[in-house]
Amino acid sequence: MTIKQIKTGFDNFSYIVYCSDKKDALIVDPSYDASEAIDSIKQNNLNLNYVIITHFHFDHTKDIARIKKAVPSVKIIASELDGKKLNEKVDIFVIDKQRLKLGNIDLQFILTPGHTPGGICILIDNEALITGDTLFIGDCGRTDLPGGDINQMFKSLQEKIKPLPDNLIVYPGHDYGEKPFDTLGNQKRKNKTLIANNLEDFSKIP
Ligand SMILES: [Fe+2]
DSSP, X not given: OEEEEEEETTTEEEEEEEETTTTEEEEEOOTTOOHHHHHHHHHTTOEEEEEEOSSOOHHHHTTHHHHHHHOTTOXXXXXXXXXXTSSSOOSEEEOTTOEEEETTEEEEEEEOTTSSTTOXXXXXXXXXXXXXXTEETTEEOXXXXXXXXXXXXXXXXXXXXXXXXXXXXXXXXXXXXXXXXXXXXXXXXXXXXXXOOSHHHHHHOO
């Protein structure tokens, strides 16, 4: 399993995930410009199966159309709540804990509302966790935009993210931290939004 982190726009991250054996690939969050992701897929002779949208915000989804044009057979994946807000047709609406295979890779979707009502994280082979705007390195996604909910964010972090294994590598949706990715174990120890273990403390974080 290979994950390639691609910085696009100012501080957005897109990802390519692929199975080297079966040559199957997916893109997470095309963001503003998917050209580098599409070129990398071509150069590595990969078959692009899916585009996964972690949440509906424009800075994560703008370039879906370019991918659809390059690979018309690609399937778009999102949660129902966020997927319905996209201009493009979503092919697969996923629910919490749903699993999917990509070549030999196991994917599991985790519904983590808070930043948006239908935000998802993607667990990959029990090795990596793509977190969109739910969890950043050192912070979490904002909850003051339309559809954001601080109670739901606290619950998602405490009940969905914190129980996951320490060895996972967290790959966030933006380059906001002191490094572009980190282990979940480090984040459980250092990230103020995971350390706060009650809603009152959590809501006081600036
Ligand atoms: Fe966002």
